[in-house]
Amino acid sequence: MLFAVGDYVAGMLIGIATTLAVRIVVWPGMDMVIAMLLGMAIGMILHFILGLALAPLLGMFETMLPGSLIGMYGGMLFGMRDSMAAGSSTLLAASVVGAIFGAVIVAGVKVYGRVVRGAVLETGR
């Protein structure tokens, strides 16, 4: 139970960190392609750092795999949004969206994990 809560907190943290870092680097009017590439790079670096920091508490796989999705794809989405100045005008609003994005990805990974868990080949010895 504690691990499950921790997974969501970690995902939200990575989402918030990514959204804030992208907000600092990407400005309204920036070329969207550049903004998305920058966002992706920022998200990947941040997920790697935060994932390593959280891995001893939550497990390497359980932090790194959802974290990589949040960092990479979240970074791209946040970069696209900020280059267009499309919504979340305050840092607080952007952080809330980042946290929601992180939590949704963690939930999605958990649901998918349940779907694919178990034997995928079983022929007997």
Added chain:
Amino acid sequence: METPDRKTRRKWDEASRTLDFFTFAEDRRLGPHKRRLFEKIRGATLLVAAGTGNDFKFLPPNLNIAAIDISPKMLERAAKKAAAYTGKIDLQEMDVCDLQFPDAAFDTVVTVCTFCSVPKPIVGLRELHRVLKPDGQLLMFEHVRSAIGPLGILMDLMTPIAARFGPALNRDTVGNVEKAGFHLYRVENVYLDVVKAIEARKENDV
């Protein structure tokens, strides 16, 4: 230029200092799955890549096991945990690609997060095939490349960085087991389709 085995040894010597710290939670989350796989161990057993001995606590009691690792620093740490095990664990420094055991020496070979790091995985798996008796079993707890599109791409992208300090993230270990001549009879997804319990057999007629 440094040979792949020396490079691997140096990498894991360095990693031995922090491995227990980084795997603290992983042991608690994945430990029960390892214990369930290890319950299938029978007969003369080889444990490949013993590491710091973190997995010894998941072994059934009172076994007599040969355990190898390429890193002497890992083995130094593993020695304390081996001493606490209720059976006997004989630790030896050895490269899985060049095993110093005779043919058909073991009934069971166990690997845990090993073939993400072996530079030549098929060579290593063929060595395991050689030292297994006919009908011997290979029990593996490994992480592999995800077949889930976006995740698989990410694992490919992260592997060049991750492999500098630890494992490659995009190995096709299930495919490699078959390429090495084993007969796969059970593959279980433990975490997503990334962490897997793999069971294979050396065919009698091979």
